[in-house]
Amino acid sequence: MKTIRVKQLRQGAPSIALEMIDVPALTQPNEVLVRVLAVGLDGTDREILQEKYGTPPDGEDDLTTGHESLGVVAEAGADSGFQSGDLVTAIVRRPCKDQSCVNCRNGHADFCQTGKYVERGIKGAHGFLSEYYKEEARYLVQVPTDLLEHGMLVEPQSIVEKVWDQVQRVQQRLIWEPRTALILGSGPLGLLAAMTCRVLGLDVYVWSMSPQDSLQAELVQACGAVYRQAGAAGSAPTLTAYADGLGKPMDLILECTGYSPLAFEAMSVLAPGGVLALLGVTPADRKLEIASDMLNQSMVLENKCVIGSVNASRKDFETAIYRLQQMEKLSPGWLSRLVTNRMQLEDLLKLDFKSIPIKAVVDVVPTRLWNDLVKQTREVAYSFSV
Numbered sequence: 001m002k003t004i005r006v007k008q009l010r011q012g013a014p015s016i017a018l019e020m021i022d023v024p025a026l027t028q029p030n031e032v033l034v035r036v037l038a039v040g041l042d043g044t045d046r047e048i049l050q051e052k053y054g055t056p057p058d059g060e061d062d063l064t065t066g067h068e069s070l071g072v073v074a075e076a077g078a079d080s081g082f083q084s085g086d087l088v089t090a091i092v093r094r095p096c097k098d099q100s101c102v103n104c105r106n107g108h109a110d111f112c113q114t115g116k117y118v119e120r121g122i123k124g125a126h127g128f129l130s131e132y133y134k135e136e137a138r139y140l141v142q143v144p145t146d147l148l149e150h151g152m153l154v155e156p157q158s159i160v161e162k163v164w165d166q167v168q169r170v171q172q173r174l175i176w177e178p179r180t181a182l183i184l185g186s187g188p189l190g191l192l193a194a195m196t197c198r199v200l201g202l203d204v205y206v207w208s209m210s211p212q213d214s215l216q217a218e219l220v221q222a223c224g225a226v227y228r229q230a231g232a233a234g235s236a237p238t239l240t241a242y243a244d245g246l247g248k249p250m251d252l253i254l255e256c257t258g259y260s261p262l263a264f265e266a267m268s269v270l271a272p273g274g275v276l277a278l279l280g281v282t283p284a285d286r287k288l289e290i291a292s293d294m295l296n297q298s299m300v301l302e303n304k305c306v307i308g309s310v311n312a313s314r315k316d317f318e319t320a321i322y323r324l325q326q327m328e329k330l331s332p333g334w335l336s337r338l339v340t341n342r343m344q345l346e347d348l349l350k351l352d353f354k355s356i357p358i359k360a361v362v363d364v365v366p367t368r369l370w371n372d373l374v375k376q377t378r379e380v381a382y383s384f385s386v
Helices: 043-050 145-173 188-199 215-222 239-246 260-269 292-301 314-330 334-338 345-350 367-379
Strands: 002-007 015-020 031-041 068-076 087-090 118-120 132-136 140-142 180-184 203-208 226-229 250-255 270-278 305-308 339-343 359-363
Touching (some): 031 087, 068 132, 068 145, 087 145, 140 314, 145 188, 145 250, 145 270, 145 305, 145 314, 145 334, 180 188, 180 260, 188 203, 188 215, 188 314, 188 334, 215 226, 215 334, 260 270, 260 292, 314 334, 334 339, 345 359
Parallel strands (some): 180 203, 180 250, 203 226, 250 270, 339 359
Antiparallel strands (some): 002 015, 031 068, 031 132, 031 359, 087 140
């Protein structure tokens, strides 16, 4: 089978190759063989493919990347609970083996305390940019057939769902009736966050560097949110000025850029009792000066909260499926517009990530077959044996 490998990661001089390897064979009754239909690409994939990020499995030098998967069960072990034709996505993280890590021992590897977890396609395990992969059934989540076109978005949406779940838990500390949300960034995660907050009934504002006439801005406006370009002539010069100009407090802020100065500025514009959730990180060695006393006073005297969030659990994947269905009902076609580039495995060898306006998806099956599957799904209930 075909697979994309990042070669020689441990040597510090990685290269990308399309290789032929054996289709994995099932050896345990709880295992499942999945034929991959499509894999989404994100910033982590860019870092792995271009910036020497990522860790191969123990004893290997190469890594198959890709973690936003959609596939169909080709073969199911007797004890797996799946059957051939089931549409599935895969949870990315695997628990560490340290018995003292109570979160990993209780199904929450996304809160691993040791940092010794494994992530498929990222750290210590091969990912899904192959024609097939083998997985334990407990790490697979069934996807309804009406999400065939958007099933590869379940994983990134699960990140947003985890944040919302954690915000709700944190805010049990007070009586909280959020009305406004500010999204920083208009990449795929920021756009999904904006649409999620609209589905939840919040007034949503998006602040981003993308031009006011960009596709990102169009998608923000199409979901009923307000878009403003950061740094544009005639606009507010800073996030603080922009927030002040809105004339209303921001109950929830989702920072999706990874630009750390923006995260600190967001703390200052957060409403009393509000929550700032940090979802993005950018590898850098940046330093800045902040008015630390004023920021500290604001956080303490106004009961503000800052949380960081990464990865997601099964519950978040399941909620993500439900939320994507809600999005499609609220704004049919919006999710399809989010995916701006579709390609084949071979295209990754020469991919320039700067050419991707928003979201790229790799069709691992031939484009013709993918289009046929989508067409049949729209027309009738379809069993996905490919």
